[in-house]
Amino acid sequence: MICFMCKGKLKDGCSTFTADVGDCIVIIKNVPSRICGQCGEVSYTDEVARRLEQIVDSIRQTVITEIAVVSYTNKAA
């Protein structure tokens, strides 16, 4: 895999995903990611991207706090 921004080499790692869903900001920690060693661009596999969408969706419907912080690994279990 290469970075779509700078064509640098991507490394496997973990990052924090943040989504602004209007009333609420969702922060998902420990997300398996591919991180560019050159420019720091973070990308996700299709599977992870879908899972992130599901997590954000479920939080929108259940959480009424302004900021929700969850761990990807807990939610994925």
Ligand SMILES: [Zn+2]
């Ligand atoms: Zn890059």
